[in-house]
Amino acid sequence: MKNINNQSNHHEQNTIPVHSNATLLKASLCAGIIGAIVLVTAILPAEYNIDPTGIGKAMGLTKIAEAAQADPSPISLVSAENPTPSANTLAIDLAPTVSEIKQARAQEPGMRQDKVDIVIPAGKGLEYKFLLNQGKHLEYDWRTDGGELFFDFHGEPQGDSTGFYESFAITTASKMRGTLTTPFSGSHGWYWKNKTNQPITVTLSTKGAYLIKG
Template sequence: MTLSNAHQHIPVHSNKTLIKASVTATVMAIIILVLIILPAEYKVDPTGFGKAAGLTQLADLSEAELEVAEPVESNVVKTQPQEKTVPLAEQPVESRLGFAPPAAHLLTVEQIKAARQTPGVRSDTIDIVIPAGKGLEYKLLIDAYVHLEYEWRTDGQPLYFDFHGEPQGDQSGYYESFAITTATEMKGSLTAPFTGSHGWYWKNKSGTPVTVTLITKGDYRIKG
């Protein structure tokens, strides 16, 4: 077969034929759109064919699925947990004052009574001679908040004295005076504000020795 014979068998469409085919395809697409796609997808049925063919039911089905897929807002209102309000009287002392008070202020009446009834309570009576024109100190070692009862008297001559305490281990020279005066006798009690030595300094300003009789009762050790 020659090349010229092969070309003779290839069909060639005219422009008229191509235009006719394009118009036909367009018309078919419009028909499909109006009769099938619009009723089935958008529930648009201008000809009534979609309803007769059950295509509009497909549109109803699609809308129902869409509603299910959409998130449903809950009517439940979320609330934050509220903190329990504690009455002021039940709050810790630190919360009401804004700071932690000294430990001594936290002692209850029962604790003070217990301190006064310490199993190690002892009682001592001692005579102390204060030389003429001299001073002398007598100390007891007492723990913090422990109760001490005391009584002293001279053999007649008044003495200047300072009843005071010094914190244990303090190197600054600090001391706290509880009573300073001149007298021939004194009686009282003390709840030690801190652990340390507590006692008396007597000053004899006379020209003769003066004897002091000291009576003590409490939980202490004698330092002398």
């Protein structure tokens, strides 16, 4: 009798409870409902900016999707192992402001071509200048309608208050053609002097990244 009871107890201890089909169906339904709630309230707002319930926006999850849509490129962070940021490195507070962009555009004129007729009155002088940044190229070609003019082709540094200027060519001629690489930022151009008793017209053609000062 002792052995029989021991076998009976051993059999009861190894019995595995079996859930009914109804219990398994209820568990599956609960899991599906929970998954659907997570999908609608968290995954869709964070991944696709789809927020039918408004909970994602309240929790700030839609901002994640908006940021990803605005910049789909991968972002690498600077660390001790990667001290040099790549082109897609996350930069904080380094983006230029609107005013800085406008200022940069104002400081860096675009390429342009111009042609103008300048009348130098009899017995008088006249200047015509361009504003260029340092290291820029100014292509020029000017010629008179016949008479010769004394001229000084020169540049004046930006912000200088001492009266300094650098002359590139000083002579008398009826035409001049060439290219100037500006040694400094500032105004560059010509001073023409008409020593005759008749007005002389200068036709000036230019090409470069400049602003016309006149």
